[in-house]
Amino acid sequence: MKNTHVICADITTLHCDAIVNAANWSLLGGGGVDGAIHRAAGAELLEECRGLHGCRTGEAKITKGYRLPAKYVIHTVGPIYSGSPEDALLLADCYRNSLDLARENGIRTIAFPAISTGVYGYPVREATKVAVDTVKNWLADNSDYPMEVTFCCFDERTRKVYEEQTARI
Secondary structure: OOOEEEEEOOHHHOOOOEEEEEEOOOOOOOOHHHHHHHHHHOHHHHHHHHOOOOOOEOOEEEEEOOOOOOOEEEEEEOOOOOOOHHHHHHHHHHHHHHHHHHHHOOOOEEEEOOOOOOOOOOOHHHHHHHHHHHHHHHHHHOOOOOOEEEEEEOOHHHHHHHHHHHHOO
């Protein structure tokens, strides 16, 4: 898929305009990628997040990147997997709202983790299809805006699933 890349890396080390945080509703840090981003960015990120007063599932909010190589962090709250059709709609909202917020802030390079596939229990293959399809559609709908999207996978198993999904388009 044009303008997209799949890598296996630590998202906190990426040099891009923004990284996306698979956050919890409080935005005050947690486990997985959320905790890693907060630790790497430093206490200033937590302080700025306190002023955002949380985030609902599917929404996105932006902060500075502080000690991260990325200039910004876009925080989005993925759904806790329940197996209902609403899960895919909320997950798609995470990607779409993050990309919309990126565009509003002049961001041209963005990296996403595999949102909701950790402790929130979303099956990787299903979540990846939603992620790739949503990003593909957003890029097509916003073809006037050059955006490079990286899917940053934590492990090789997830990277392979993303590679399969992006190759089918």
